[in-house]
Amino acid sequence: MQRKYKFKLVTFIMLLALVSSMNLGAIFQGINSEPITATSLGKVLSSQEVGATTSNNSMNTMLKSVVPTSSTFNGVSLTQPSRPALNIKLPTEATNGTSFGYQQSISGLPNVAAGQISVIQGGSTIYNVSGVSDPNVQAALSFIASNASNSNDYVLFIGGNVTLSNSMANTGAAGTFSGLSGKVKSLTIVANTTDSLTSTPNVAATGSYTITTPTNNYFGAPTVFRNITVAATYDNFYAQGNSIAFMPGSNFTGSGISIYGGTAGTSNVTGDTNIYVASTGTGTMSFYGGNNAGGNISGSTHVSITNASGLGTVTGGNASGGIINGNTNVSVTGFTGNVGNIYGAGVGTSASPVTVNGNVYNNWNSSIAGASYNTRYYGGTANGTVKGTIYNTFKGLGSWNGQEGYDGGSDTGIVGQSGNSGDAIVNSVDTSQFTGTGQYDFAGAGGA
Secondary structure, three states: OOHHHHHHHHHHHHHHHHHHHOOOHHHHHHHHHHOOOOHHHHHHOOOOOOOOOOOHHHHHHHHOOOOOOOOOOOOOOOOOOOOOOOOOOOOOOOOOOOOOOOOOOOOOOOOOOOEEEEEOOOOEEEEEOOOOOOHHHHHHHHHHHOOOEEEEEEEEEOOOOOOOOOHHOOOOOOOOOOHHOOOEEEEEEEEEOOOOOOOOOOOOOOOOOOOOOOOEEEOOOOOEEOOEEEEEEOOEEEOOOOOOOEEEEEEEEEEOEEEEEEOOOOOEEOOOOEEOOOOOOOOOOOEHHHHHHHOOOOOOOOEEOOOOOOEEEEEEEOOOOOOOOOEEEEEOOEEEEEEEEOOOOOOOOOOOOOEEEEEEEEEEEOOOEEEEOOOEOOEOOOEEOOOOOEEEEEEEEEEEOOOOEOOOOOOOEOOOOOOOOOOOOOEEEOOOOOOOOOEEEEEOOOOO
């Protein structure tokens, strides 16, 4: 009797195990679709046909896959959303240094020799003095102021190393660079007897003499630097609304050099400013399209850099304060090394914010792979107001020097005007050709 109960218990356990592994839903579906056929207990407990070759219709129902096998797409295809064309506008370039200034080499002309200071006009030497000194530079400038025509281009040749002082003063007197205002069409400064027109950018031309400048240097006429080395640590150069160009062979040494298209103080500039850069040198140079410390500019500013190295601050506007009534234009298409600060419309401080009444046009598109952005890009200002639209184009070759950033607008300030329904900021950014491990965060508007 005891063995009989044990047999029943084992049979019951086997039934439970079999039931737990069965797809009861499929069985019920099979039952609903076919007549019920009596099956003996022995057949239930026997080995079942569960292979792929089973002919049992009910078992076939249990083995049916629920995975769809059709390759036909039954969804709805979406069309690409229409996007308006990006309303990007590029800067107006600064006047090229090949479009103003004396365009011929002075090599071989009389008195273009070591130890001489000469003035050249129209292919002829019209003034000469022996001995290279600041007083003799002043004498040459006095001759130009007294005898020149404002329809002619002139060359000042300096055939030796010299430290300038009084000749760079902002007195407007004869004997100073500032005293040439209205006297000449342009002045080209050369300190090299060979004066090649194909010199290499950013390095000293072979045979160039060195001009050491004072802290502040003022110009009164459109001025071109060509084939000259300038030692100018922490010196400032003020074009005062005159066009200024730095051509291949001009080599500025030292750090902290600043070039302003406008003035030093709160003096106003009537008209436009123009800075054209095709060579900087081994130093670090900053370029401001506007003024240093306030003062208004009635026109627009222009900064174009085609080849440079070691850039500090680059901006189309003022360093602090003042109003630019026109537009600011910055175009940088080639540089190597780091750039320290980028502000399209000007810098400014909380105490002296800058203002641009017009539009701001920026184009950073270096064709030189050695360009390195060691800064945060601001299309607008550090602190100020831009009443027009900021147009930013940022692309080309280069790299981020670390964890940097891009802001299409200003760090602190206002962009646009109340009631203006047009664009405030337009960004066209493509860093797909950048190399290196540096990174940047992107903000289409601004910082604060």
